[in-house]
Amino acid sequence: MPAAATDSQPRPLELTISKLSIDIASGELTLGEAAGDFNSAIEARHLLFSLRQNGDKMSFTTAALKEAVAPDDSEPFKLVLIHSDAISDELSDAYLIDKFPPYLVHDAWNQVDVVMSTKSGTHLALPFWSTVLQPLLSTLARTFPEAKVDQANILVTESAESVSDFARQLWSSPAAPTRTVILLSGDGGMVDILNGRQEGSQQRPTIALLPMGTGNALFHSNHKPLCTPSGPSPLVLGVRTLFVEGVAAALPIFRASFTPGAHIVHGDERQRQVSHLDGAIVASYGFHASVVYESDTPAHRVHGDKRFGMVAQELLREAHAYSAHVAIQRMGTGTSSNREVLDREKHGYLLTTLLSNLEKTFTISPASKPLDGQLRTVHFGDIGGERALDAMMKAYDGGKHVDVKWDDGERIYYQDIDEIRITVKETDQRWRKVCIDGTIVDVPTGGTMTVKKLHESPLRILVNKGVR
Numbered sequence: 001m002p003a004a005a006t007d008s009q010p011r012p013l014e015l016t017i018s019k020l021s022i023d024i025a026s027g028e029l030t031l032g033e034a035a036g037d038f039n040s041a042i043e044a045r046h047l048l049f050s051l052r053q054n055g056d057k058m059s060f061t062t063a064a065l066k067e068a069v070a071p072d073d074s075e076p077f078k079l080v081l082i083h084s085d086a087i088s089d090e091l092s093d094a095y096l097i098d099k100f101p102p103y104l105v106h107d108a109w110n111q112v113d114v115v116m117s118t119k120s121g122t123h124l125a126l127p128f129w130s131t132v133l134q135p136l137l138s139t140l141a142r143t144f145p146e147a148k149v150d151q152a153n154i155l156v157t158e159s160a161e162s163v164s165d166f167a168r169q170l171w172s173s174p175a176a177p178t179r180t181v182i183l184l185s186g187d188g189g190m191v192d193i194l195n196g197r198q199e200g201s202q203q204r205p206t207i208a209l210l211p212m213g214t215g216n217a218l219f220h221s222n223h224k225p226l227c228t229p230s231g232p233s234p235l236v237l238g239v240r241t242l243f244v245e246g247v248a249a250a251l252p253i254f255r256a257s258f259t260p261g262a263h264i265v266h267g268d269e270r271q272r273q274v275s276h277l278d279g280a281i282v283a284s285y286g287f288h289a290s291v292v293y294e295s296d297t298p299a300h301r302v303h304g305d306k307r308f309g310m311v312a313q314e315l316l317r318e319a320h321a322y323s324a325h326v327a328i329q330r331m332g333t334g335t336s337s338n339r340e341v342l343d344r345e346k347h348g349y350l351l352t353t354l355l356s357n358l359e360k361t362f363t364i365s366p367a368s369k370p371l372d373g374q375l376r377t378v379h380f381g382d383i384g385g386e387r388a389l390d391a392m393m394k395a396y397d398g399g400k401h402v403d404v405k406w407d408d409g410e411r412i413y414y415q416d417i418d419e420i421r422i423t424v425k426e427t428d429q430r431w432r433k434v435c436i437d438g439t440i441v442d443v444p445t446g447g448t449m450t451v452k453k454l455h456e457s458p459l460r461i462l463v464n465k466g467v468r
């Protein structure tokens, strides 16, 4: 069973001290003399949670997570368990788990699954499970017997289809028991779950995402208010959300609908026809879609996540202007008959999103707040590669690209919208690709993609109560 801890796996470091205190303002922890060097090694930002051992009022365990700084470190995670007779009130107020979260209770009314996407990001989902999550669940189970996940409900992906296969089974399950999926993956795992949905499914699962991918757009956008340079790492935040501070909330979803003839493509391969795709992250045409499409070749894939930058540079040199007729319905302007037609037929970039960030530091839509459900579009015309690059680099500076204007009247447009309709006019198939959360669709010449928010979300995502 690949998910089980083995003797060769690093065990948690266990410390026993008399009292654990925290200074919330400075983030400093005091462990006392018994902790030796660990007094300065563990900070408040590493803390996951505290609990009363076996419910005993005078015996606590506090969990902390230290992560390797270098990506090739042989020990990427070190779980630290600090046992103490007392914890300070500040620690207790902020981190003590009094009650096991109901969404994680596996019983006749709720099924808990763990899905590990082994090839996400730098392939750390499985080590994270065996060295962090599984020991944490064992620790929790000593206090809360309901903290258990059946081995039968643990999925370790074996192929690119594994999450999609799981998703089909998830969505075909009845409304009860409810389902909670602890998903160790990047955005792709969520996309596979969403796209495995059949119309009419009664199941409305809750997904607890632990960010194991490269971009992790969903996680970073949904936790943005809690991300500070000196604050907890994304994985620490993810674990706190999972066990201490989680609330399930509807995940806003959009639908991209296509006129007949649109096909999903993968590399050179034309796959199935598609009438619509649901997404949670991004729908784009132009530069962004071309980068995603053109970097997905075996020759580019060998370069890992550097492939995006390499392809982006090639495309910026070409600075293709994409031909399309675009109509936008601005937020709150009533019916689709009020669509505003863009007064240009050549475009560089047309991107619509429900999120603030496509990566931790790439803020595509600075006005977006976690789960606000507002579609926003960023677009510009045929401005040339150099200006496009200059402007979009400002997305790494907190989203300042949205204010960029040039003396000749060109600018970056940033709008709250209810709907966008793009009719593709390109005759060369290379420039007819749109991207929905990473899936590439070839839209035939004259074909249309319409993007609109779904009124009701089919799933919930676990978010930190601090962002609600």
Ligand SMILES: Nc1ncnc2c1ncn2[C@@H]1O[C@H](COP(=O)(O)OP(=O)(O)OP(=O)(O)O)[C@@H](O)[C@H]1O
Pocket (backbone or CB within 6 Å): 117, 118, 119, 120, 121, 122, 157, 158, 159, 160, 161, 162, 163, 185, 186, 187, 188, 189, 212, 213, 214, 215, 216, 217
């Ligand atoms: N065992 C496996 N064998 C082959 N492919 C796998 C396996 N496990 C996962 N995958 C695939 O790896 C990809 C991982 O995508 P995911 O989005 O989770 O990570 P990422 O691309 O690194 O992150 P992000 O999308 O957040 O930038 C998915 O396409 C998934 O289907």
